[in-house]
Amino acid sequence: MRVLGISGSPRRGGNTDLLLAEVMKGAESQGAEAKTIILNDLKITPCQHCDACFEAGVCKIKDDMQMVYAEMEKADRIVLASPVHFLGLTAQAKAMIDRGQALWARKYILKKPTLGDSRPRKGLFIAVGGMKLAHLFEPSLATVKAFFKVIDVEYAADLLFPGVDEKGAIKKHPDALKQAFTAGQNLVTE
Numbered sequence: 001m002r003v004l005g006i007s008g009s010p011r012r013g014g015n016t017d018l019l020l021a022e023v024m025k026g027a028e029s030q031g032a033e034a035k036t037i038i039l040n041d042l043k044i045t046p047c048q049h050c051d052a053c054f055e056a057g058v059c060k061i062k063d064d065m066q067m068v069y070a071e072m073e074k075a076d077r078i079v080l081a082s083p084v085h086f087l088g089l090t091a092q093a094k095a096m097i098d099r100g101q102a103l104w105a106r107k108y109i110l111k112k113p114t115l116g117d118s119r120p121r122k123g124l125f126i127a128v129g130g131m132k133l134a135h136l137f138e139p140s141l142a143t144v145k146a147f148f149k150v151i152d153v154e155y156a157a158d159l160l161f162p163g164v165d166e167k168g169a170i171k172k173h174p175d176a177l178k179q180a181f182t183a184g185q186n187l188v189t190e
């Protein structure tokens, strides 16, 4: 069982990274092979809507997204993590998701499996935000659910923490990191 963690936060060691690391540890505790990608370290050009992917389901932009496609294809579980930036996902996460258009083309234009095969895949979404606002996560949730649906990843669970702002503030939450570890365990055992 391979688990791919994708962090969309620009803040290394911040709240998103801390939660994602616990999820990955939880998955590894059950024997899963875990790999984490930090989008902020990668060069991912935003989708250019050139429709070149309609030909063969392959994006013609040869940047680090090519590695992300390959890792997603190898993964049985995908954990996408992003703080809220202006009520949505970070630009890093959204750029990666928009490049999923090539996977959309595989499915809806070419009628092929989005990630190379049809094995059942599951996804977990992690989000944190500084505000304590009703519906804080709704825009991010809508986007991530749409992304997982397009790439045929079952939306298995999420971890959503409002009111978490300063770097490392998630450590003060009574049980967020424990919840994350358990979610990682459940993701690979359920």
Ligand SMILES: Cc1cc2nc3c(=O)[nH]c(=O)nc-3n(C[C@H](O)[C@H](O)[C@H](O)COP(=O)(O)O)c2cc1C
Pocket (backbone or CB within 6 Å): 009, 010, 011, 013, 014, 015, 016, 017, 083, 084, 085, 086, 087, 088, 128, 129, 130, 131, 132, 136, 164, 165, 166, 167, 168
């Ligand atoms: C550009 C930017 C925009 C933000 N917009 C929001 C927002 O709309 N709502 C919110 O609750 N928090 C917002 N935040 C706060 C972050 O979500 C919060 O600090 C979070 O804990 C950061 O997580 P990280 O440490 O994983 O990067 C914003 C932060 C930045 C830098």
